[in-house]
Amino acid sequence: MQRYENICISPNFFVPLRPDINIQIKILMRKITLFLLSLFALSLSAQVTTVPAIVQKGYGGEITVIYNPNEGNKGMADATQCYAHTGVTIDDKDWQKAGTWRDGKEKYKMTKNADGNWELKITPNIYSYYGISPDHNVTKLCFVFNDGPGGKKEGKTSEGGDIFVELAEKGLAVLITNSLPDISNVGDKVTLNCVATEDAQLSLSVNGKEVKTAEGTSLTYSYTYAKEGDYEFTFTATKGDKVKTTSAFTCVVTEPIKQNRPEGIVNGIYYDKDDNTKVTLCTYAATKLAADESGAAKTITVKAKLPSHWTKTITAWVWESGAEGKSVTPTRDGDWYVVSQKCATLNIIFRNGTDWDGDSNQTEDITATSNMNIQVTQSGSGKAKYDVLERDLVVKAKMPSNWTEKITAVVTPAGGSEKVVTPTLQNGWYVFSETCKSLSVVYRNGDATTDANQSAPISLDNNTMLQLTQEGQNKAVCNIVTADPAKHVFVVGDFNNWTISNDYQLKQANDSAYFWIELEGLAPQKEYAMQYVVVRADGQTKRISDLYSEKLLHPDDKYEPKTVDPTLMDYPKQGEGYVTVIQTDKPQYKWSDATLNFKRPDKNNLVIYELWVYDYTPQRSLNAVKERLGYLKGLGVNAIELMPVCEFEGNYNWGYSPTHYFAFDKAYGSSDDMKAFVDACHQLGIAVIVDMVFNHATGLNPMNKLNDLKLNPWFNENPPHGDNVYEDWNHDFAPTKTMFTRALQYWLKEYKVDGFRLDLSHGLCGTQAGTSVRNIKDYYEKGVKAIAPDAYMILEHWGNNCDNDRKELIKEGMLCWDNTTQAYYQTAMGWLKDGDSFSNANRDGYVSYCESHDEERAFFKAKEWGDGDLKTDDQERIGRVPVNMAFLTLLNGPQMFYHFAEFGFDYSKWQNANGQWGKDDSGAAPYGKTGVSNDNYKMQAKARIETWLGEGAWRTAAFHKVGQAIQLRTRLMPQVFEGDPTKVDIGSGKALRTIQWGSDVFVAGNFSATAEKTVTIPEGKWYNYYEQKEQTETTVTLAPGALMILTGTPQTLPEMQPFYAFSRNTDVENVYIPELPNQILPPYNVTIYTISGQAISVQHNVEQVNLNGLNHGLYLIQLEKNGQRVTKKIIR
Secondary structure (H helix, E strand, O other), rough: OOOOEEEOOOOOOEEOOOOOOOOOOOOOOOOOOOOOOOOOOOOOOOOEEEEEOOEEOOOOEEEEEOOOOOOOOOOOOOOOOOOOEEEEEOOOEEOOOOOOOOOHHHHOOEEEOOOOOOOEEEEEOOHHHHHOOOOOOOOEEEEEEEEOOOOOOEEOOOOOOOOEEEOEOOOOOEOOOOOOOOOEEEOOOEEEEEEEEEEEEEEEOOEEEHHHHEEEEEEEEEEEOOOOOOEEEEEEEEEEEEEEEEEEEEEEEOOOEEOOOOOOOOEEEEOOOOOOOOOEEEEEOOOOOOOOOOOOEEEEEEEEEEEEEEEEEEEEEEEEEOOOEEEEEEEEEEEEEEEEEEEEEEEEEEOOOOOOOHHHEEOOOOOOOOOOEEEEEEEOOOEEEEEEEEEEEEEEEOOOOOOOOOOEEEEOOOOOOEHHHHOOOEOEEEEEEEEEEEEEEEEHHHHHHHHHEEEEOEEEEEOEEEEEOOOOOOEEEEEOOEEEOOOOEEEHHHHHHHOOHHHOOOOOHHHHHHHHEEEEEOOOOOOOEEEEEEEEEOOEEEEEEOOOOOOOOOOHOOOOOHOOOOOOOOOOOOOOOEEEEEOOOOOOOOOOOOHHHOOOHHHHEEEEEOOOOHHHOOOOOOOHHHHHHHHHHHHHHEEEOOOEEEEOOOOOOOOOOOOOOOOEEEOOOOOHHHHHHHHHHHHOOOOOEEEEEOOOOOOHHHHHHHHHHHOOOOEEOOOOOOOOOOEEEOOOOHHHHHHHHHHHHHHHHHHOEEEEEEEEEEHHHOOOOHHHHHHHHHHHHHHOOOOOOOOEEOOOOOOOOOOOHHHHHHHOOOOEEEEHHHHHHHHHHOOOOOOOOOHHOOOOOOEOOOOOOOOOOOHHHHHHOOOOHOOOOOHHOOOOOHHHHHHHHHOOOOEEEOOHHHHOOOOOOEEEEOOOOOOOOOOOOOOOOOOEEEEEEEEEEOOHHHHHHHOOHHHHHHHHHHHHHHHHHHHHHHHHHOEEEEEOOOOOOEEEEEEEOOOOEEEEEEEEOOOOEEEOOOOOOOOOOOOOOOEEEEEEOOOOOOEEEHHHHOOOOEEEOOOHHHHHOOOOEEEEOOOOOOOOOOOEEEEEEEOOOEEEEEEEEEOEEEOOOOOOOOOOOOOOOOOEEEEEEEOO
């Protein structure tokens, strides 16, 4: 799946980027460390400062801009040269008068000062430097720093956004030039440098108490925090009747309160059912721990006893997670085969032979984190399994803070006797080791055996780290830990003026990594924006959204999201990246009876329409797609599969770059828009399937953003499969599994969807490969079937050795994608060879498709490389669309096609809306094309289908036949297609192909591009579906590309709506005709032509032209009366 590009979004256009360039979306944000209490107070971050410290509007002098490369995203921290890409904001329009990116001009080159910061001189003044006149209203200076021509480094905000220096209004203005840290500690000392633009009486207060005064333009004061609490420093300048004030805040933190989460609170956002002013928030905040804290490799030895019938040369395939594998020859130690490798985690497959020779000659994957002895056994022809006989177990534990006596451990190895050991204290952990298969342990505080001085027993069979917690006089509980909890977690938002305060510090759930808080006094139904501020175990501070957010805000909302939903909240200026929206007592959507009683179509009788919302309508919204549902009903599909609609990175995107899994993406509309869409689909008998991306997440996901990958328990540092993009979720991690299980449940309950397609499902692994099947089954049972037993789970399960996986998953009730596009490419082109058999598209359990979002358009290939006249004759080529589509949708099993395949849409996925070619995913020109753009157009919207259809009426006729064929399956005779066809002739090389469903349906198609073919009609009484008459001939000659459908009983051919009804509420539009020259008045004779001159409608003696049946597009209308004629162009 090569489909993951970052998209750079600007207000007026969209530019897809090359996939080998990782460019963050530009966003306008900065870290707010000073809270503005006055209109003319000004704040600067420590990342960029200026001399003078306050730059005012209209200032005519030189400015020195000082950039600290160790602040913000730190992208220029080790750069050896620095350039400023800079512009100005004029009348609220950013980046005016900016130079070319990385143009390397001397005026933008910066010099390094003695402090290691970079300086830029804007000289002699703003106006000359940027080339603007002094009468322009400049309000900000705009910056992104880089390492010059040919470089790759960029200096931006911590969120990857542009940096802005705000200009103060003229007159008296004030500033505290040094930003305070959000969070401080008792004993920290701060020096505040306060400046004013004019001589004034100056005053500085701490929490309302004046601590220093001065006269002039500056004041300096040092302060030491003596106790915990919230501190507000207020600087005031007074000059006559003018008073200007600014404040800076910091929180001197207290230790978090340790208290268990309330019952039912796991992770996420919980609204109080009995009090609509309350909400409980809970988040997981921790850094991953490694069993070997040093991270150093160690020698791991695995000794194995192998099956006696393994008589070939024994070899072992070994690899460390994330690294390449190699073959080794084990040494012998009596009956033991011994492998030793220096690594952190060793993976082994023992083999009976020197190469891969089927499952019967290899073991399952064996994972070892310490020395172990195993017994390998085998029954049947499957892979040999192993049982651990003993291993070196290392157990580390942290004790309750009130355990001050000597720590001992009562250890009972499996099959052994109880013994008392004294763990050694190593970096805060009490450590002991034991060689055994498994063990149980009880920790003791001294020699006492009372409950208050010992732990409950815990059984362990692997290297483990434990945290002991205790309440009252009860036995301590041993909790397995994989992460080091954060030091502090705060919540900031609209409800507390985005101020970090101890009053809004989350409680810690008894030394675990879960933190929670109950907010009270919220206004019912009011939306509040919020974020968590997390102080990690290493002291770094991160601002994140809630992982379980149902609604989010982002700086890019000012583009598409605000267009499709003008009521969307404005993004808060205090935010950093995604912010969560909470709303108590949210109005509930009223579902129709059609949804509440919806009967999902049989999973093996699905005809699925895969759809990308952004490309499907000119409006780019889900509401606009909803307006086209009448068309989709007429097309006959009984399921729509939406490409990902969970919140994804950027606005213009396929959606396979997910950030949050519980929020509907704002670029497509509101959550109610999604519910209305599902409801409307159900009213038309159409199921809704959503594409979910559980394999990976981008860096904007809150858990990804919180920790570096190496220290992140949620993600695999080394993906164990070969198809990963972005960061790979660790599905062994319990909170990960809980989140995805709840996400599936949520979409079934909240949005009433009918099922899911799981992207890259073979990648849903833990730290080791081969675990995806186990995880998928778990998600299906607990996430899907537990809520809706008949809901669909469709898997994109590719990769090596996945055939058996697919069979196993289908047996469990799921469906698997099966890429059958090659067959449909060949038959579309008329080349009956090289993979043209339809056999794989004729199976229950497998979703076959002729096109998908990943694949090329079949009829582009026909236009490019078709046999005979197919390359040049549009009518002949498009005339083949019905036969190609019928031999997909009328075969056995679930079928799918990508939107507009029903028309034979023939733009390549590498072309843009204007037909311009772009580069493919490898960066090469596709198909050897010349004049190719450097852009990748795969994720760009294509030519509007409405215009494309208007190029010829035969295009409309083709999709009418496709829709009528699909309706035969889904609307007219669904019970027939829920069975199995009785006879098919669809193999490779055959021009004439047939499908027979007993005495009910017979389908014949001629896939030759040049020759007629004769078909013999099966015995029995048949009716010609398209011709609407009894079939009396026993043989029929089919022209190239022709399709014939016969039914055993008469079936009324469905009427198809004209395509222009996509954006109209009526099927008729009247055009009032202008008068002919010389005062010849209507009525007229009217002929309507396509732009290429083909007459498609003649109307006699009319005063109005009826355009019923015309598609959108450009037409010629000729008016005639008494021999006089006039021709006019009209746009329909």
